[in-house]
Amino acid sequence: MSKFNKLFISFVTIFFLLVGNAYSDKVRIGTEGAYPPWNAKDSSGNLIGFEVDLAKELCAILKHECTIVEQDWDGMIPALLMRKFDLIMAGMSITEERLKTINFSQGYADEVASLAVMKGSDLENLKTVESLSLSNKNAAKKTLEQLTKALAGKTIGVQTGTIHQNFLESGDVGNVKVRKYKTQDEVNLDLAAGRIDAALAAAVAFTDYAAKSKKPVVLVGPTFSGGDFGNGVGIGIRKGDSSSAVGKRDTRLLNEFNRAINTARKKGIISELAIKHFGFDASM
């Protein structure tokens, strides 16, 4: 066999191996692996966390073979659209904005967001209502005004492309300076270093960081939900269509996983996993 033929055959083989992999019926689930306790990595690089465990349970219910794929947060939705994986389970809240581009399953867990500061910050004594729902803008008005005043001129860190960023940039709390980070880890580091005055993320992301790093991070102000904060966390999936095989598969997967979430909820699996990872029942 000539050198060229050998080379040609190996290229063709590699090509089919790659293509074969892309079109097998294995369900691939994308997660960030950097947003504990939702999803994270252990010291040897294995993906762990609430959603990793839940994904395994859902796949077991559906008897699907699943692989969990790691993907940076800022490329999560583009990667889904480019079919690098079939589902997103990455602490991604169901929001109007995202629904324009992708579909979501029913929610499986809900999180509240909270501001965090370092102990000793002048924001530490911020007295507001305990929880703030933005579903009713009129009822939230008074607290939002209070927050606008307290946060004026402050720099607040968030992860890029999150509900937390959307909220701070919506103008609901005036013109705060928003600093955007690639990962929540980096937000936490800069909060602890004092480069930002406060940070906004899932409350559990801060309590988890405080517990692990032993840094004096404290939650302040109300817990946020509704409005820009979305309607719980669900599985992100491409919008299916009935004209192509892959489109039909997307629709089928959505229905199957909605069913699996129902089953897992009834069996108490979601609650159990939530208590294990969050310390309280965040299931929905």
Next chain:
Amino acid sequence: MDLDLMINSFPKLLSATLTTLKLLSLSLIFGLILGLIFAIMRLSKKKIIANFSYSFSYVFRGTPLLVQIFIIYFGLGQIEYLRSTILWTVLKEPYWCAIIAFSLNTGAYTSEILRSAFQTIKPGFIEAGKSLGISNKIIFYKIQIPIAIKQSLPAYGNEIILMLKGTSLASTVTLMDLTGVAKYIISTTFKPVEVFIVAGSIYLFLTFLIHNFIKFAEKKMGTN
């Protein structure tokens, strides 16, 4: 292809280009000063000074720029003692951390470019100056430096282009440069291809300008 998005994101990306250019020009100015100092130190007859300069360029050319910017931004931020000193007023700002990292990096490369330029100056030029009774200082400023600059222009043009692309790493420490704003637009539109094509074209155009400017300068100075 979403043409509307490409057109709409263009003005936003263009204004972010200003940040990129600011980062680039400041880093190049500081880098050139550093490079010149380290190149002169490298040529010193005192071993310890020459070695210090060599180690500086060895470390900064031997590690990735991304690692350098992370060490300066996230690494130094972890040192509690540093946060109580006056240095923190500078290191607190992502902008200055980026400038420091870029300047040190380009400074290391520039020092190598200048050093080799100094070393290729034919001893005859210096001897000619000496034979005319010109002082060492004037020989250095009027003969060695101009020749070195002329010699190093092509290589330095390359370094400017590398540095332009290096500034895209500023986005990793929250700065809204061209790449930072591109990523930001993608985070709300989920369309990386369109936005990165526009951003990439702007980088390409800047490279085109730099390339031609250096070519023009080479012609003016008669370098070949």
